[in-house]
Amino acid sequence: MPDLGKYAVEVLAAYGVTLVLLAGIVALSLYQARRSKRDLNRFEGHDDA
């Protein structure tokens, strides 16, 4: 861990907020992708892949 000095809170907060937002959009996109694929496969009568 680098020595962030007196700005440690600001730097860690910036990285924390960014990683949470990026993880959120990635997780949401993957969840929606899986759900749409499952629903379409189910409707078309294919096995859920």
Next chain:
Amino acid sequence: MSLWEYANPRRFMAVSGRVLPWLGWLTGLTLAIGLIWGFFFTPDDYRQGSTVKIIYLHVPAAMIAINAWGMMLVASLVWLIRRHHVSALAARAAAPVGLTMTAIALATGAIWGQPMWGTWWVWDPRLTSFLILCLFYLGYIALWNAIEDTDTAADLTSILCLVGSVFAALSRYAVNFWNQGLHQGASLSMDAKENVSNVFYIPLLFAIAGFILLFLTLVLLRTRTEIRSRRLVALKLRERMAHA
């Protein structure tokens, strides 16, 4: 091979399905190199101290926030002129990613601004136009969700996208238009004298490349989701009409 071949949903699904896994791995690798290098292995700035490490988040996110709207503008124009559904769906797919990048740029900017400027927020031209761009993203997403008919939604959101492009351009060039405000000029430019020092520059390039790849990966993934959802709606409608 013509670019318009990818306007065919079947062709788009086949090609994007092959490209996505590789793009995902490349995105993870590039982002990891940029952020780990920037956070752990770069020195503090002599004036800004360790807050300079926020540059690896703030600058790439702001660049993507503006350019995502540019990509949506091109896709919207393709929809309005050539009526290719994939382009309208790609614009819709890009909006939540652009919104996320705008939120990251605003949040990291405020966190960085507090110790450097002594305030979280000022009604500076660049900050204000960025906030309006954020509101345009929200309005664009809300409009897509509010209209059931996909073609009508694509028409109206494309017009909204054209209007919002003014603020996307302002976000980028506000500092040049109005020579006032707290926000500095571009961190990267074709003029080497204006660029940040090399010790920060190379990891910043990796972080920017990582954010660009992440945007492309998510837009491809989300466009595939939109195409599947649209197909499901069409199949349900066809079945309902067959039984009517």
